[in-house]
Amino acid sequence: MDNTSLLSLSYQLAAFRSIDVIANNIANVNTPGYKRESVKFEQVLQQMKPAEGQKGPQTVSFVRDAGLLRDISGGRIESTGAPFDLAINGPGYFAIQTAQGERYTRNGHFTLNADGTVVTESGDQLMGDGGAITIAPDDGDITFGADGTITGKQGQIGKLRLVDFADPRALSKEGDSLYSTTQQANAAPNAVIAQGMLEGSNVQPVIEISRMIEVMRSYEATASLEKGHSDMQRQAIQKLAAVQ
Amino acid sequence: MRALSIASTGMLAQQTNVEVIANNLANMNTTGYKAQRAAFQDLLYQNIQQAGAQTSDTGTLLASGIQLGAGVRTAAIYRMTKPGDIKNTSNPYDVAINGAGYFRVQMPDGTDAFSRDGNFQLSSAGQLVTQQGYTVQPGISMPPTATAVTITPAGLVQATIPGQVALQTVGQLELTRFPNEAGLRAMGDNLYAETSSSGAPQSGVPGSTGYGTIQQYFLETSNVDAVSEVTSLISAQRAYEMNSKVISTADQMLAQTAKLGG
Numbered sequence: 235m236d237n238t239s240l241l242s243l244s245y246q247l248a249a250f251r252s253i254d255v256i257a258n259n260i261a262n263v264n265t266p267g268y269k270r271e272s273v274k275f276e277q278v279l280q281q282m283k284p285a286e287g288q289k290g291p292q293t294v295s296f297v298r299d300a301g302l303l304r305d306i307s308g309g310r311i312e313s314t315g316a317p318f319d320l321a322i323n324g325p326g327y328f329a330i331q332t333a334q335g336e337r338y339t340r341n342g343h344f345t346l347n348a349d350g351t352v353v354t355e356s357g358d359q360l361m362g363d364g365g366a367i368t369i370a371p372d373d374g375d376i377t378f379g380a381d382g383t384i385t386g387k388q389g390q391i392g393k394l395r396l397v398d399f400a401d402p403r404a405l406s407k408e409g410d411s412l413y414s415t416t417q418q419a420n421a422a423p424n425a426v427i428a429q430g431m432l433e434g435s436n437v438q439p440v441i442e443i444s445r446m447i448e449v450m451r452s453y454e455a456t457a458s459l460e461k462g463h464s465d466m467q468r469q470a471i472q473k474l475a476a477v478q
Numbered sequence: 479m480r481a482l483s484i485a486s487t488g489m490l491a492q493q494t495n496v497e498v499i500a501n502n503l504a505n506m507n508t509t510g511y512k513a514q515r516a517a518f519q520d521l522l523y524q525n526i527q528q529a530g531a532q533t534s535d536t537g538t539l540l541a542s543g544i545q546l547g548a549g550v551r552t553a554a555i556y557r558m559t560k561p562g563d564i565k566n567t568s569n570p571y572d573v574a575i576n577g578a579g580y581f582r583v584q585m586p587d588g589t590d591a592f593s594r595d596g597n598f599q600l601s602s603a604g605q606l607v608t609q610q611g612y613t614v615q616p617g618i619s620m621p622p623t624a625t626a627v628t629i630t631p632a633g634l635v636q637a638t639i640p641g642q643v644a645l646q647t648v649g650q651l652e653l654t655r656f657p658n659e660a661g662l663r664a665m666g667d668n669l670y671a672e673t674s675s676s677g678a679p680q681s682g683v684p685g686s687t688g689y690g691t692i693q694q695y696f697l698e699t700s701n702v703d704a705v706s707e708v709t710s711l712i713s714a715q716r717a718y719e720m721n722s723k724v725i726s727t728a729d730q731m732l733a734q735t736a737k738l739g740g
Contacts, residue, residue: 268662
């Protein structure tokens with residue numbers, strides 16, 4: 235294959251990756267705490283033989299997907315009215331104890347288990363400053379304060395463990411709205427808790443759909459470039475054959 | 479191409495969402511009905527390139543990795559346990575629970591079921607029963623001569639008997655609560671069953687700590703909020719459309735690829 239075909243191939247692979255990422259954003263448009271991602275492209279330069287009449291080495295630049303950028307801006311806050319739906323306004327994460335160790339999430343949809351412990355839908359415990367949070371039936375209606383203080387009828391029950399990281403974009407996604415990291419978890423003093431609310435995803439449908447159209451059109455353009463190139467080659471072969 | 483399967487998980491999730499909303503709207507006027515919500519989570523991620531991987535001997539690190547998601551899943555359909563509005567019915571056997579708790583009802587097979595629907599009536603034997611004829615526990619029978627019934631906020635059931643000055647106490651309603659009432663299993667007919675996730679039932683007298691009080695002549699309406707359901711319906715439908723748009727785009731790209739071979 236020559237450079238034209240390889241160049242279009244490099245873009246086509248990157249375009250497929252882009253569409254996968256856009257599809258995942260759109261699929262999670264209603265997932266609480268989901269953060270949208272976009273593909274970061276980079277060019278890979280390669281030396282090539284100078285064309286006829288040109289002097290010195292020339293480069294050809296291929297494209298490749300270098301990484302995914304996570305947009306960690308806050309999602310829209312929606313009212314649900316459920317007492318264990320908590321939204322974090324500002325930077326910060328809830329700490330969740332899983333079988334694999336501590337994980338972090340911004341999906342604030344919690345529920346109680348049979349023991350009255352606050353858990354995620356997967357049954358993992360939400361961590362307070364002093365471990366798991368257990369609500370006694372006599373506590374009545376539970377109130378979560380803006381700073382994460384949990385109070386019931388019988389007084390304070392505990393305080394949410396809210397953490398933040400030096401580089402929140404580098405958290406690794408685990409599925410089930412959980413993140414894992416090797417970074418040191420710091421306190422998140424600026425996190426404000428809103429009870430009865432959920433932070434929706436920060437996916438903007440307009441951006442995703444227009445980005446998708448853009449990727450598809452440039453994919454088409456690349457495909458037609460390749461078509462044109464192969465037509466050119468075919469003509470060249472036919473003409474050269476006719477000369478002989 | 480992952481986009482096709484990712485978008486199909488999105489369409490399935492939104493379909494579930496629409497079904498849950500439809501059920502809520504259908505039960506807008508069902509006594510004691512609790513609205514449900516679908517809870518979504520993202521599916522597992524495939525690590526293509528790990529963020530923080532070393533890019534040189536001097537210790538420079540990759541700032542961002544590539545983790546490809548596989549779409550979305552419905553993690554749970556949970557019930558909103560907040561109370562519905564209480565409406566006056568002027569029927570003496572209509573009782574609403576103001577606060578926490580469920581009525582305990584005996585099913586025909588002898589097991590217990592729980593309900594917040596206090597739309598009771600009397601059986602031919604004078605027993606207090608639900609609309610389906612299941613006995614309210616503990617059993618309360620009205621004397622055949624009774625002309626009126628009074629149910630106090632503490633659940634005491636008293637009958638007016640002709641010729642007697644004082645009211646005759648015929649029974650005491652009890653309420654049952656659970657550590658996690660969202661974990662109850664809905665059985666239809668406004669009844670719920672205990673599960674391992676709801677925790678063990680605890681019975682108590684209405685009005686005691688942690689239990690609600692009883693209001694005679696009232697019924698608890700459903701807690702479905704029509705406006706928020708309709709807005710969720712619109713947003714679910716649009717999300718469904720967007721996912722189907724992803725599928726058609728992925729399809730067009732694949733069609734372009736297929737044409738290249740010609």
